[in-house]
Amino acid sequence: MLINADLLLQYQRCQRRPFLDSRGDRTQRDSPNELLLKLQQDKIAYQKSILANLSYHQPDYPRRDWEAGQAATLELMQRGVEYIHRGILLVSYDEWVNTENENFSASPDYQKYTLLSCPDLLVKHPGQSRFGDWIYLPANLEMGKRPKQEYQVGIAFHAQILAKFQETAPPIGLLQLRTRENTYPVDLLKWTPQMQLILAELIAALESADGAEVFISRQKCNLCHWYSQCYAIAQSQKHLSLLPGVTPVRYKQLQELELTTLESLANTNPSILENLTGFDREVANKLVVQAQAVLQNRPFILPYPLPLETITYTAPIEIYFDIEAQPDLNLNYLLGVLVVNRQTNTEQFYSLLAEKPEDEEIVWRQFLDLVWQYPEAPIYHFCAYEFDTVQRLGKLYQTPNSKVRPVLNRFVDVYEQLTQSVALPIESYALKAIARWLGFEWRDKEASGAKCIYWYDSWLETGDRTLLETIQRYNEDDCRATRNVKDWLVQFFQEEYYLRPA
Template sequence: MLINAEHLLQYQRCKRRPFLDIHGEKSQRNAPNELLLKLQQDKKAHRLGILATLTCQKPDYPRGNWEAGQAATLELMHQGVEYIHQGVLLVNNNELVDEVSYEGYTLLSRPDLLVKQPGQSCFGDWMYVPANIELGKRPKQEYQVVIAFHAQVLATVQGVTPQTAWLLLRNKNTDYAVDLTKWIPQMQHILEEFIQVVESPDPPEVFISRQKCNLCHWYNECYAIAQSQKHLSLLPGVTPVRYTQLQTIAINTLESLANTNPIILENLPGFDAQVAPKLVVQAQSALQRRPLILPSPLPTENITFTAPVELYFDIEAQPDLDLNYLLGVLVVDRQTNTEQFYSFLAENLAEEELVWQQFLDLVWQYPEAPIYHFCVYEFDTVKRLAKLYHTPYSSVRPVLNRFVDVYEQLTQSVALPVESYALKAIARWLGFEWRDQEANGAKCIYWYDQWLTTGDRTLLELIQRYNEDDCRATYNVKDWLVNFIQDEYNWRLA
């Protein structure tokens, strides 16, 4: 069986995924979503940009014939080629890797680059070090483990272990040196764990982690299993660390967590006096399928109110361009019983300053109106845009003082029977629906990228409609929260 760097990369993200990649039914995989396709395109473009600055040679061999690939790579290494792109290196069954034998397995290494350096190896007065081109801007652990895998296989092939390997990150082309004396032992430990997992007759337990799972092609299968089991990972606030701690005290179900005294949890790793009671109430809310007031909610005087005029604000951004291209504002005038949506759209990077000024002009037309948003991004972005475009402090500070984070107020006040406190999950629980059912933030990133490439204006219209629906969803959630809190406290005082 072949073990490659991709196996170790995915194992660090999810122990279950590589098991399914090897043993699972391929027909059960999800199709790649738009964000994943865009990330793949971005990584390809980043790689091509770096390779264009180097004079590289690539081994020539029949596709999938790894033995031929290694032979072609070794020939280039014997020639002393300066840069070898996607060379193939193999450690076959029973060969020793740092005095460890991986019987029954072949280690396949294909680093982005093999870079010639001075030294002594089986090739002569030179040696090679591996380098990988990564899309991230920082040297994540998973990147360093992968490059350590390449370095270890390379060491077996050339007869000498490099001390350093390199990551070429998307951060002003900064090269990051990886200390292999630290990372090779950690990689070996992860590799041994991985082998134990794939040799097991059953896959590792399901654990749904939204950020990590959403791009995985096994997401639908794992999510269906988690739902059928009523798995605790579907409960907001149950992190991997907290889940492990709950298991140690035999809390494995919603019922058991809902009936737990929070004091029992407070001193466990990952918990404290605030987290423990909140998580217990969260379990009770899910079990009873109704919203509940948290043990220590915001004081009622700090809960938002209903104003004569209210603004609902949402931003769409293109992270890789550092561009906030759409500032959407829904103006709700309760005095005239009207609603008006304003979509300030930058069709390219140069127009960001224009839409920023259009936003400021609009919100200053309503100097007393609260500005509602969902999560901190809008608040932080307004501060950043003000600094970027040298907006006077006197024009921005009063605007920021009117910002009200609906997410913060809701999550500090109530527990909802939802799997996530994302805007979509909450608004849909309330019965609100987006006009484009499949639209989401990731698709907007993809659509805007396609707009820049194709000039298809229907893509901009899809984004604008989604942005308006986000503002209207925030409006729905905010009104529900105000009414629920008022009803609860009126009932308690009756």
């Protein structure tokens, strides 16, 4: 079986994923995700833009004939070409263990594994190797903004295999990140031991009967083609990873205390948890109450809620605000504003849309003009993005502080108010999860913020206005969902504090 750096990367993101990719039932996989396809296309385009400025060679070999690919790569290395794109190098895992580290232990069946290195680039560098007075450094072109662990572990994987063939270890590896003009040097002395341990764990997981335990981490799992299968298992087990606040670090601590069910966690004294890694007094109390809320299927006020006087209220005129953005273009193309006038029992939604990226400043000015028509109205939003973006747009377009600061002073983050005061019987505190628990539904069932990114790109390419209309409906529904959540929160606290018997 072949193990490459991609498999190593996937294992670091999800210990179950490589097992499913190699031994799972492929008919159980989800359909390709539109956003994932977009990310893959964006990465290809980014790599092509980097390669366009390099005079590189690529080994020529029949598809999947890895030994021929290796021979072609070694011939290019012998010639001393400056850059080799997608070179192929192979080593058996038993040879890796025996020659690189005599004390390094591995699975009993490691002989059946072959390690395949295929870095984005092999970069010629001064030094001494079997080829002459030059060596090669492994380099990858990554879309990420930061030199993540999984990127650096992958470079260490390529470097150690490369060392066998050039008979000298590269001093560093290289990462070209999307947000950096210069390459990022990877410290191989630091990352090689970590890579060896992760590789051994990966092989042990591949050798296991059922793979690693299911753990749902939505930010990492949502784009995976095994998500539906793993989520169904987690739901059937009532797995604690479905409980908001249970991170991998905290789950490990709970496992050691044998607190792996909702019932056991809900009945735990929070003081038992508060000094553990990943916990403190507030986290411990909040997690126990969260378990109680899910177990009893009802909301609870948290032990340390926001002061009652800071909880939001109902105003005569209220504004609900939501932004749709295209991160790759650093563009906020849709500012949605719902104005609710409770005095006249009327409401109006304004869809301030930049059909072209260069129109962002126009919709920014329109937004300011609109909200200044209601200078006393609180502006409700969900999470910090809207607040941060208004700050950024004010600076970007050199808007006087006297026009921006009073607007920001009216912002009220419904997410912050709710999550610091109440535990709900839900799996996530995303807007969709909360609003759907309250009975609110989006008109387009499959719409999401991530899909809007894909749809806006498609609009720019095709001019299909139905894509814009779908985005606008989704944005309006986000504003209305925020209103539903805010209204529920006000009513809940009124009932808890004012209608409760003395």
